[in-house]
Amino acid sequence: MIVIKVCFVLIFLISFSKTDNCNLPNELVTEIRGYKDTVNKIIDAVTNGKYKGQTYKELATFVDKFGARQAGSDVLEDSIDYLLELLPSKGYDLESVHGENVTIPHWVRGVESGQMIKPRMADIPVLALGGSISTKETGIEADAVVFRNFDELEAQSASVQGKIVIFNNDFKSYGISVAYRSQGPIRAAKYGAVAVLVRSVTPFSMNTLHTGQTQYDKNVTKIPAASITVEHAHLFQRYQDRNETIRLKLILQSTLLNDSLSRNTVAEVKGSKTPEKVVLVSGHLDSWDVGVGAMDDGGGAFISWYSLVVLKGLGLRPKRTVRSVLWTAEENGLIGVQEYNNAHEHELDNFVFVMESDEGTFTPLGLNYVAGTTGGCILEEILKLLSPINAATAKRSEEGGVGSDITIWKDVIPTGSLLNDNGKYFWFHHTNADTMDVLDPNALDKATALWASVAYVIADLNDDFPRSFARADGNIQTVIPFFLLYLSIMLVSVLL
Numbered sequence: 001m002i003v004i005k006v007c008f009v010l011i012f013l014i015s016f017s018k019t020d021n022c023n024l025p026n027e028l029v030t031e032i033r034g035y036k037d038t039v040n041k042i043i044d045a046v047t048n049g050k051y052k053g054q055t056y057k058e059l060a061t062f063v064d065k066f067g068a069r070q071a072g073s074d075v076l077e078d079s080i081d082y083l084l085e086l087l088p089s090k091g092y093d094l095e096s097v098h099g100e101n102v103t104i105p106h107w108v109r110g111v112e113s114g115q116m117i118k119p120r121m122a123d124i125p126v127l128a129l130g131g132s133i134s135t136k137e138t139g140i141e142a143d144a145v146v147f148r149n150f151d152e153l154e155a156q157s158a159s160v161q162g163k164i165v166i167f168n169n170d171f172k173s174y175g176i177s178v179a180y181r182s183q184g185p186i187r188a189a190k191y192g193a194v195a196v197l198v199r200s201v202t203p204f205s206m207n208t209l210h211t212g213q214t215q216y217d218k219n220v221t222k223i224p225a226a227s228i229t230v231e232h233a234h235l236f237q238r239y240q241d242r243n244e245t246i247r248l249k250l251i252l253q254s255t256l257l258n259d260s261l262s263r264n265t266v267a268e269v270k271g272s273k274t275p276e277k278v279v280l281v282s283g284h285l286d287s288w289d290v291g292v293g294a295m296d297d298g299g300g301a302f303i304s305w306y307s308l309v310v311l312k313g314l315g316l317r318p319k320r321t322v323r324s325v326l327w328t329a330e331e332n333g334l335i336g337v338q339e340y341n342n343a344h345e346h347e348l349d350n351f352v353f354v355m356e357s358d359e360g361t362f363t364p365l366g367l368n369y370v371a372g373t374t375g376g377c378i379l380e381e382i383l384k385l386l387s388p389i390n391a392a393t394a395k396r397s398e399e400g401g402v403g404s405d406i407t408i409w410k411d412v413i414p415t416g417s418l419l420n421d422n423g424k425y426f427w428f429h430h431t432n433a434d435t436m437d438v439l440d441p442n443a444l445d446k447a448t449a450l451w452a453s454v455a456y457v458i459a460d461l462n463d464d465f466p467r468s469f470a471r472a473d474g475n476i477q478t479v480i481p482f483f484l485l486y487l488s489i490m491l492v493s494v495l496l
């Protein structure tokens with residue numbers, strides 16, 4: 001009896017929670033299913049035909065030629081020039097290819113080293129966080145204190161003055177742990193820390209250092225900041241747990257040069273009916289200075305422009321424009337997209353759907369999206385067309401939006417990012433191991449096919465993709481019978 005009652009209470013609660021029952025008009029469902037042959041043609045051309053292996057080949061050529069493409073570097077600008085020449089050329093044939101100016105920061109890593117002095121002498125690998133200030137040339141030497149999280153820091157803030165603060169935050173998710181990288185220097189400097197070492201933000205380590213942008217606050221003294229490996233964070237934690245004094249020497253040299261000029265890289269397949277309406281696909285072209293940015297975000301950038309090559313090559317010109325934008329200076333705080341947002345304010349009403357891939361291009365599974373109930377149902381129906389490559393999942397993103405650059409539009413324009421088998425993404429993220437070896441030609445082909453298909457169908461549907469973020473509420477009709485059943489069972493159980 002109890003079990004049955006619990007079941008009905010659960011059913012009752014589930015029925016009342018927000019549901020997204022899809023009740024798309026039949027004509028719309030039929031219209032979307034009508035793209036089956038077109039999507040199959042795209043899939044076939046990219047996974048078997050003419051374009052097989054080409055996304056990987058293009059990316060490898062690019063990455064091998066330019067290597068790391070840090071914001072502010074000449075090599076990033078050279079790589080942009082290369083694409084501006086390549087994309088409109090014969091065989092690629094993309095339209096409206098151009099760069100759009102963006103002023104970006106220019107931070108350059110210098111000499112860096114770490115030494116442990118107590119409890120024993122050893123070299124400690126360190127990698128300055130992006131934007132970090134320098135120590136003085138001779139370095140700084142100080143005792144260190146280790147905190148697992150900000151709560152521990154707050155509770156023991158009196159112990160921080162004059163020390164090097166080490167944050168040893170267990171990786172639960174990138175979203176949680178990255179706060180120690182971005183906010184660590186501010187939080188520690190508030191209590192008089194002289195430098196910060198942050199455990200690399202990763203679920204897995206083979207003594208790997210991960211960099212990434214850090215932040216300062218005008219109100220708080222800027223202190224040098226670097227990452228250490230997970231292994232060294234654990235080591236320092238063990239010393240501290242045994243009450244052994246940790247003493248470190250750090251040399252971190254870097255230079256913040258004048259802002260420099262970069263560009264977002266734009267290419268299009270112009271719409272045949274309403275070219276002013278835009279479906280945008282994107283990734284970012286800049287990378288950190290370690291590794292070569294093959295995964296972050298070469299893969300995302302290359303499936304974006306290459307999916308346009310595929311559409312153009314197959315003679316698939318949708319009603320609306322499909323635009324590829326390769327953002328600059330994402331790593332420094334979404335600089336390129338913000339400038340683009342300002343420059344295109346007049347046009348944003350015409351952006352019907354915006355996509356970015358910046359969480360890996362491993363085997364694609366579908367699309368992660370932010371949209372209302374109707375939009376979600378449309379995406380579900382479109383993604384069904386991708387079942388031949390097992391990438392038919394449409395997954396609503398419940399918090400924070402999708403992608404990186406395009407999060408700035410999460411409350412304004414419906415957005416989608418590549419849902420992929422990216423469990424290892426943060427193993428390589430912002431490390432020397434971000435190389436072509438992370439990427440797989442077949443996975444990239446499927447990602448390109450998915451990207452091209454989704455962008456094409458949304459750009460070609462008769463009606464604009466719905467802007468509304470409204471979510472349908474639980475359907476009261478489905479709840480009433482369960483509620484009545486629940487009441488009668490309660491009644492029977494009381495009478496018995």
Ligand SMILES: *[C@@H]1O[C@H](CO)[C@@H](O)[C@H](O)[C@H]1NC(C)=O
Nearest residue numbers: 099100101102103261262263
């Ligand atoms: C972009 O910057 C270049 C170099 O300074 C300049 O020549 C060009 O006019 C700029 N373009 C626009 C649209 O401002």
Ligand SMILES: *[C@@H]1O[C@H](CO)[C@@H](O)[C@H](O)[C@H]1NC(C)=O
Nearest residue numbers: 186187190216217218219220
């Ligand atoms: C910084 O100081 C200003 C002026 O005292 C204050 O208004 C602001 O809230 C402070 N910012 C932070 C992040 O504490």
Ligand SMILES: *[C@@H]1O[C@H](CO)[C@@H](O)[C@H](O)[C@H]1NC(C)=O
Nearest residue numbers: 238239240241242243244245
């Ligand atoms: C370390 O010091 C603290 C505080 O003095 C003490 O409570 C703890 O037992 C000590 N731990 C070890 C392993 O000695």
Ligand SMILES: *[C@@H]1O[C@H](CO)[C@@H](O)[C@H](O)[C@H]1NC(C)=O
Nearest residue numbers: 106255256257258259260261
């Ligand atoms: C940086 O900008 C300042 C002010 O415009 C200028 O005087 C200086 O020469 C620039 N430095 C470099 C390295 O270009």
Ligand SMILES: [Zn+2]
Nearest residue numbers: 284296297358
């Ligand atoms: Zn990225």
